[in-house]
Amino acid sequence: MMYLHCPVGDWEEVKQSLESGFEATLRDGYWEDQDWLDVYLFKEGIDTKGGVIMLNTPFGVRLLSKIWVEPKYRGTGIASKIWEFIDTEYPEFFWRSLKSNPCVPWYLKNATSYIEVGNRNVYFKNDLENEIFKDAQDMADWAFNLPFDFKEPAP
DSSP, X not given: OEEEEOOTTOOHHHHHHHHHHHTSOBOTTTTTSSOEEEEEEEEETTEEEEXXXXXXXXXXXXXXXXXXXXXXXXXXXXXXXXXXXXXXXXXXXXXEEETTOTTHHHHHHHOSEEEEETTEEEEEESOXXXXXXXXXXXXXXXXXXXXXXXXXXXX
């Protein structure tokens, strides 16, 4: 499997795969109001198996905005391969999810720590000694205040 770094603005294939992976429609303005860092598609031949979207944040730590696997490739180990890639490329990052997300047990297993507020969690993958993470509550508050990515809440 190879990963394909997608240039900013070349979103059609990413959009199709992302919406397929989450089985939801992106909200209007999703592509325009993000501080993009990196967007990757994971492919084998011409088949897109999943993807990752990483965002810049005001904290100097990346936000894992999206990780997804196309429905027909779920249960094949693709998520673990994508996670290994993220973990190698971005040794410190954080992400958010609704508590109702079926991936929460997996997130808890792979996070260094997390903060719970209301119906959402913010997870951290980091070196706990890093001074950046002293602002974890501020980071969580910032992440909680981001708009939902989909027109209808997806996990």
